[in-house]
Amino acid sequence: MTPRLPVSPAPLLRASSAALLLALSACSNDHHSSDPAAPKYAAEIRRTAYGIAHIKADDDGGLGYGIGYAYAQDNICLMAERILTANGERAKYFGAEARGVAEYSAPNLASDYFFRLINEPDAVATAWQQTPAPMRALVEGYVAGYNQYLDERGKAGLPEACKNAPWVRAMSNGDMMKIIRLYAAEGAGSHFIDSLLAAAPPGMAAAAAPVSRRAGPSVVDPQYWKQQHGRIGSNGVALGKDATENGQGMLLANPHNAWKGDLRFYQLHLTIPGKLDVMGASLGGMPMVSIGFNKDVAWTHTNNTSSHFTLHQLQLDPRDPTRYLVDGETRSMTRKHIDVEVRQADGSLVTRSHDFYQTPLGVVMQMPGTLEWNRKVAYTMLDANMGNHRxxxxxxxxxxxxxxxxxREGIDRIVGLPWVNTVAVDKDGKTLLMDVTVVPNVPLAKEKACVPEEFKSLAAGGVLVLDASTSACNPANDPAAPQSGIFAGASLPRLERDDYVQNSNDSAWLTNPAAPLTGFPSIVSLDTQEQSGRTRVGISQLQARLAGTDGLAGRRMSIPQLQGLLFSNRVYFATQNMDDVLRACAGAPQAMAASGTMVDLAQPCASLRAWDRSANLDANIGFGYFANLWDRIAYTDLARAVPFNPADPVNTPRGLRVDDAAGMNALRTALANAVLTTQANGWAPDATWGQVQQSERGGKRIPIHGGDERYGIYNAITSLPQADGRREVVEGSSYIQTVMFDRNGPQAQAVLAYGQSVDPASPHYADQTELYSRKTWPTLPFTETQIAADPAYKRIAISRKAEAGQ
Structure with missing residues (x-):
């Protein structure tokens, strides 16, 4: 009989379990229990430079146990808060309107309603029951390791961020499953929090007002998703035997994630002798390597462009707006009532409530003016990843x-990746891209037949609104798929090459321009679409290297050259358009801004001429002038002298329309406006980019190279303006890794831009941020010999006895 998941939080350890810790220094001093019974869990945690955790155990339970313990050592406060979020308990401790630390966090009350909705007990129990036994052992071990560390330290011994905090508690298996579902919802459901909370039957006010946290297009606009793919995106490159100096495989992993909050990466190395030996990084709390390598293959992920949700138009019973018609029959929505405790300013708790309305095709949503719940129709959102327990x-x-x-076979069979492409290479120099994720099964024929006319334009961008009045328009079931209503893995895009594959968050179309991937359903992958600057600069640099036209020797890639592809910090749109900008500078020494202010262009134009067209630390203020100029003209006809051409997608659009007086005048006005904005930002005329963009770590400001992807910068870094004119980094390049296979196995170098720990008191809070700033790539110790030889090597062994009845 499959064990049922305990979904209510309960301590899993007794206070006496602290005695089982073996606290050891660099020279191991193992503790041997006098109890002859074998421990239920046992693991070794070896630490090398920068706090990288190498965890070794004899089985899955022990491996999870070591991971949970090690992660708690570095990030217990972050994990404790993540448990709160996944359980919908933030407002109870932090109030309704406060938000999490990540830049785009929802207000606590809104977040609580959402996570209590998706993590209701039956859904979590189903997830547990459908999790294979080895993975359940991994989870149980992780929970035991986390709880053991918490028991040993006690609340009074925790870092300042959560020391003696009432919200810190032991973890349960249910908590872990809820956290996994939290990650799964990142591809769709969590973006709809506003719309789900805005929904109420006609004539009734929603209990919660919209809580918009993202400016710009609405969540049902394809442009919204394009911006999301760019904002939290990634670059991945796999080079095969025809493209590398040694004729073996090579990989660049460059995920872009928030520098704070749940989506931070954590470096780890996992070993079960004879069974598993893998190294890389994982999203916090995930007891597996998400991006990494073993002795045979290396891989990375990039957020894909497939839609992981469908929207459904319900035809309502005119007598009751909570009933709807399917195949001529009337069905009732299910009302889901959720209570949330909310802390008031005086510390007292009150209960706030919200009702969601659900159907088998998802939760009813509302977007005023677009997708209204009225007496005739309502709309639901169905997140396919809520059925992904794999x-x-x-x-x-x-x-x-x-x-x-x-x-490849494992990805096709399991189809468990929620919202990421896979870019991979093996030791023999074969490369692979797989755009195989959980995608609603809506083939082109069904899209054509089932999308109402008023929503055809959304469908052309991959956002599908389907007619729910007929069951024939539901996502199709494929017997080859592991989950109802999704595409089978084998039907989704992939490409294998001996030269290269790459992705930078555009569709699978230009994985390699020599072999474009076309003809897929709109919900899966769009082709002949204008590409982002990151895609274009990445491909153009690869093409130049392999053609030998980049000014370097040879026509194959080395690891330093691959790392340079990222850290050159080339501003692609500047390299394409600066000649035209400088033509505008060659005119009169002053230009009038849109406000009527006359602006002196002499110094700004001198800086633009001297600028090296990069976002490196020593780049001058010319970068600031260009960035503010490009913000004004990028999506106008002025920036499309040569329009987009699907036959030349890497090199178009390009150029500025300055061959006539009107275009030149428009450009000069935009330049004057850009100068005024740069001055208003507080950037001195002699400032460098490293003086502007920084990361404050423990009171020290570390300069950060790279820049916003909208300027075509491969090394994407997003920063926000501060009151003193500085820009503080909030997201972007995070776990950055290169792997080269040679006759000695994988040779890997990596830097975690924000470090292993969120605790300012940790030596690993800012050490790798300094490395990133200096463009330093530490070599990863992978073999036992390399690990033991690391100057920072330390080892502890931990174990826990089975409790009575186990």
Whole structure:
């Protein structure tokens, strides 16, 4: 009988479990229990430079146990808060309107309603029951390791961020499953929090007002998703035997994630002797390597452009707006009532409530003026990943893959990746891209037949609103798929090459321009679309290297050259358009801004001429002038002298329309406006980019190179203006890794831009931020010999006895 998940939080350890810790220094001093019974969990945690955790155990339970313990050592406060979020308990401790630390966090009350909705007990129990036994052992071990560390330290011994905090508690298996579902919802559901909370039957006010946290297009606009893919995106490059100096495989992993909050990466190395040996990084709390390598394959992920949700138009019963018609029959919505405790300013607790309305096709949503719930129609959002309980199983299969074929087979069979492409390479120099994720099964024929006319334009961008009045328009079931209503893995895009594959958050179309991937359903992958600057600069640099036209020797890639592709910090749109900008500078020494202010262009134009067209630390203020100029003209006809051409997508659009007086005048006005904005930002005329963009770490300001992807900067970094004119980094390049296979196995270098720990008191809070600032790539110790030889090597062994009845 499959054990049922305990969904209510309960301590899993007794206070006496603290005695089982073996606190050891660099020279191991193992503790041997006098109890002859074997421990239920046992693991070694070896630490090397920068706090990288190498965890070794004899089985899955022990491995999870070591991961949970090590992660708690570095980030217990972050994990404790993540548990709160996934359980919908933030407002109870922090109030209704406060938000999490991530830049785009929802207000606490809104977040609580949403996570209590998706993590209701039956859904979490189902997720547990459908999790294979080895993965359940991994979770149970993780929970035991986390709780053991918490028991040993006690609340009074925790870092300042959560020391003696009432919201810190022991973890349960249910908590872990809720956290996994939190990650799954990042591809769709969490973006709809506003719309879900705004929904109420006609004549009734929603209990919660909209809580918009993102400016710009609405969540049902394809442009919204395009911006999201750019904002939290990634670059991935796999180079094969025809493209590398040694004729073996090579990989660049460059995920872009928030520098604070739940989506931070954590470096780890996992070993079960004879069974598993994998190294890389994982999203916090995930007890597997998400991006990494083993002795045979290396891989990375990039957010894909497939839609992981469908919207459904319900035809309502005119007598009751909570009933709807399907195939001529009337059905009732299910009302889901959720109570949330909310802390008031005086510390007292009150209960706030919200009712969601659900159907088998998702939760009713409302977007005023676009998707209204009225007497005739209502709309639901169905997140396909809420039925995906295979994420741990999927990454485990990838972690243990012994060949590129085995990795491919596992992804096709399990279809457990929620919202990311896979870019991979093997030791023999074969490359692979797989755009295989959980995608609603809506083929082109069904899209054509089932999308109402008024929503055809959204469908052309991959956002599908389907007619729910007929069951024939529901997402189709494929017997080859592991979940109802999604595409089978084998039907989704992939490409294998001996030269290269790449992705920078555009669709699968230009994985390699020599072999474009076309003809897929709109919900899966769009082709002949204008590409982002990151895609274009990435491909153009690869093409130039392999053609030998980049000014370097040879026509194959080395690791330093691959790392330089990222850290050159080339501003692609400047390299394309600066000649025209400088033509505008060659005119009169002053130009009038749109406000009527006359602006002196002499110094700004001198800076633009001297600027090296990069976002490196020593780049002069010319970068600031260009960035503010490009913000004004990028999406106007002025920036399309040569329009987009699907036959030349890497090089178009390009150029500025300055061959006539009107275009030149428009450009000079935009330049004058850009100068005024740069001055208003407080940037001195002699400032460098490193003096402007920084990360404050423990009172020290570390200069950060890279810049916003909208300027075509491959090394994407997003920063926000501060009161003193500085810009503080909030997201972008995070875990950055290169892997080269040679006759000695994988040779890996990596830097975690924000470090292993969120605790300012930790030595690993800012150490790798300094490395990133200096463009330093530490070599990762992978073999036992390399680990033991690391100057920072330390080892502890931990264990926990089975409790009575176990």
């Amino acid at each position: 994420m741990l199983e999927q990454w485990r299969a990838m972690n243990s893959a012994r060949s590129l074929g085995e990795l």
